[in-house]
Amino acid sequence: MSTYFTKDHEWLKVEGDVVTVGITEFAQSQLGDVVFVELPENGKTVDQDDEVAVVESVKAASEVYAPLDGEIVEGNELLVDEPAKVNEDPEGAAWFFKMKLGNAAQLEALMSEADYKAFVETL
Amino acid sequence: MTMSHKGRPTRAGEAGSPMPHQTFTGNKALDMEEPLIFEIGHMDNCGVDLDEPMDFVPHLGNHMRSEPVELPALSEPETMRHYVRMSRNNYAIDSGLYPLGSCTMKHNPRLNEKMARLPGFADIHPLQPISTVPGAFELISELADWLMELTGTNAVAMSPKAGAHGEQCGMMSIKHAIAAKGEERSIVLVPESAHGTNPATAALVGYKVVSIPAREDGTVAVEAVIEKIEAHAGQVAALMLTNPNTCGLFEPDVIEIANAIHEAGGYFYCDGANFNAIVGKAKPGDLGIDAMHINLHKTFSTPHGGGGPGSGPVVLSDRLAPYAPLPFIRKNGDELEIVETTDQLKDGEQPFGRMTAFFGQMGMYVRALSYMQSHGSDGLKQASEDAVLNANYVRVGLQDLMTLPFGVKPCMHEVLFDDSFLNDTGVSTLDFAKAMIDEGYHPMTMYFPLVVSGAMLIEPTESESRASLDLFVATMRDLVMSAKAGEKDRFEGAPFLAPRRRLDETAAARKPILKWVAPEPTKVEPELA
Numbered sequence A: 001m002s003t004y005f006t007k008d009h010e011w012l013k014v015e016g017d018v019v020t021v022g023i024t025e026f027a028q029s030q031l032g033d034v035v036f037v038e039l040p041e042n043g044k045t046v047d048q049d050d051e052v053a054v055v056e057s058v059k060a061a062s063e064v065y066a067p068l069d070g071e072i073v074e075g076n077e078l079l080v081d082e083p084a085k086v087n088e089d090p091e092g093a094a095w096f097f098k099m100k101l102g103n104a105a106q107l108e109a110l111m112s113e114a115d116y117k118a119f120v121e122t123l
Numbered sequence B: 001m002t003m004s005h006k007g008r009p010t011r012a013g014e015a016g017s018p019m020p021h022q023t024f025t026g027n028k029a030l031d032m033e034e035p036l037i038f039e040i041g042h043m044d045n046c047g048v049d050l051d052e053p054m055d056f057v058p059h060l061g062n063h064m065r066s067e068p069v070e071l072p073a074l075s076e077p078e079t080m081r082h083y084v085r086m087s088r089n090n091y092a093i094d095s096g097l098y099p100l101g102s103c104t105m106k107h108n109p110r111l112n113e114k115m116a117r118l119p120g121f122a123d124i125h126p127l128q129p130i131s132t133v134p135g136a137f138e139l140i141s142e143l144a145d146w147l148m149e150l151t152g153t154n155a156v157a158m159s160p161k162a163g164a165h166g167e168q169c170g171m172m173s174i175k176h177a178i179a180a181k182g183e184e185r186s187i188v189l190v191p192e193s194a195h196g197t198n199p200a201t202a203a204l205v206g207y208k209v210v211s212i213p214a215r216e217d218g219t220v221a222v223e224a225v226i227e228k229i230e231a232h233a234g235q236v237a238a239l240m241l242t243n244p245n246t247c248g249l250f251e252p253d254v255i256e257i258a259n260a261i262h263e264a265g266g267y268f269y270c271d272g273a274n275f276n277a278i279v280g281k282a283k284p285g286d287l288g289i290d291a292m293h294i295n296l297h298k299t300f301s302t303p304h305g306g307g308g309p310g311s312g313p314v315v316l317s318d319r320l321a322p323y324a325p326l327p328f329i330r331k332n333g334d335e336l337e338i339v340e341t342t343d344q345l346k347d348g349e350q351p352f353g354r355m356t357a358f359f360g361q362m363g364m365y366v367r368a369l370s371y372m373q374s375h376g377s378d379g380l381k382q383a384s385e386d387a388v389l390n391a392n393y394v395r396v397g398l399q400d401l402m403t404l405p406f407g408v409k410p411c412m413h414e415v416l417f418d419d420s421f422l423n424d425t426g427v428s429t430l431d432f433a434k435a436m437i438d439e440g441y442h443p444m445t446m447y448f449p450l451v452v453s454g455a456m457l458i459e460p461t462e463s464e465s466r467a468s469l470d471l472f473v474a475t476m477r478d479l480v481m482s483a484k485a486g487e488k489d490r491f492e493g494a495p496f497l498a499p500r501r502r503l504d505e506t507a508a509a510r511k512p513i514l515k516w517v518a519p520e521p522t523k524v525e526p527e528l529a
């Protein structure tokens, strides 16, 4: 299993051809208390950078983008009832959605954990 | 005759306690604990005498209520007191400086109110015959003329009821104009600093939003627009741009941006929420706009805040004018013709539909026109100049202590600070805003626009005197120095002196209590009964 990060503060865990996507600890700390999460529909085909989910905090509403081309296979229903989980465990239980990998080559342009850490330092 | 020799004491006793005690009522002098209206009203009270209804045949069928409405009833003085007491807990432009940026909270001249209450305007019923209200239509038509003159356009849709509603009207006109050309386009470009209603409108009207990043100086570069137009060749329906933008900066590339979007076959929607900065100075029509809403409740001083009625007429370019919604007023020489239905349409008129059941917010039209006529064109221009002057006065008063995200340079009608001056103080923008409440100020807009960290957007408007601005600046300076001196206690947990302490916004959003439920009636013990 390998983990990647995007400039939009999303993390991806790749297991076979299934990718789990969520937002990073840094993103959750910037957003503040999350009050609402809207998940994508299962079965939806998405292109990289499409807006697929929405996360709303007391400060702002933000989009979550599809980090890769592919098909949404599952949204994390837990977040609908308990959006606070995004603050508690953003990189674990509070994953946003799983998608089927459409184009593995797109992974190469993403960041490693170390790269992402360095990127956040520059912000 | 005996008399008390004890005169009426004229000063407070020496032994006054330094700590206020809990009062029996829970009130603190003028600061009263006001229960909900359901808690003070009773089903068996009545404030007015109503005759028993005569026999009648209801036409409600199975929509007839089967249970009583359970509305609380109060006597007239109880009702008055309830609302007057609550109003005292409210902050209003009538009670102090209201620096909420992007909202243009300016003084509503009382002359407007006097005019709006003239019975000939105030008592019009939306269903009375049109032939009985020619004066009202003349007023709407005159207001429309002013709006077109000030914006340099030839058409205006009057009926939208707020800025966001105006955006929808403008974007629907654009959508129909595109369809009329036999085209299909799917994308609307919106800069990062836009107000949330812009992307929301584009999405509601069925477009996909593509965001344009801001350049270093907080404005939109024409190159960035062209890049997105090229990336989505033939698909861009419109660009929505606010000018001056929500960072309080005039968009210097606006004409080139308008040209670029026009060359690509798209339309330029301008968000006119910040029109107060440029009224009488620049005509948006000259900048190449195709549609722009005007928040009468901001720029033209009709009251807002607290959910009062807004009004958001949209001016339209000649290219969009044919698609303006019904109803509208057509001028045939001096005659005004009210066009309400499609069978009244003339060649070329292709309204996309209708936004409102009636003609719009009459009371706001009266107020806005009173404001315009009492100021005159020179007065409107001066109001804009003073609004910009006041914002810059605040900027200069604070820029050495607070941080300007785009460097020290003049702003338009509002000044944007970021939170970097609070770095390492442990005080956040939210804490800072709450401490302003203790000082008797409504906080500025915070965390918007999203392009800067911990944004604080201050719009003093032209209403404030120099003395009022001086006090505001001095208060802000005192708060900043206190934060920098490590006096976190003043901020954490603020407000301390407001009727309510800091509200739990998270719980309010996650677990809102939206319905009042009557408590179980307390059982009376049999022996007491």
Ligand SMILES: Cc1ncc(COP(=O)(O)O)c(C=O)c1O
Residues within 6 Å of the ligand: B102, B103, B162, B163, B164, B165, B195, B197, B198, B242, B246, B271, B273, B274, B295, B310, B312
């Ligand atoms: C920049 C901007 N655009 C649009 C709007 C929407 O206007 P309204 O609140 O009248 O719908 C606002 C309102 O605050 C605004 O500040």
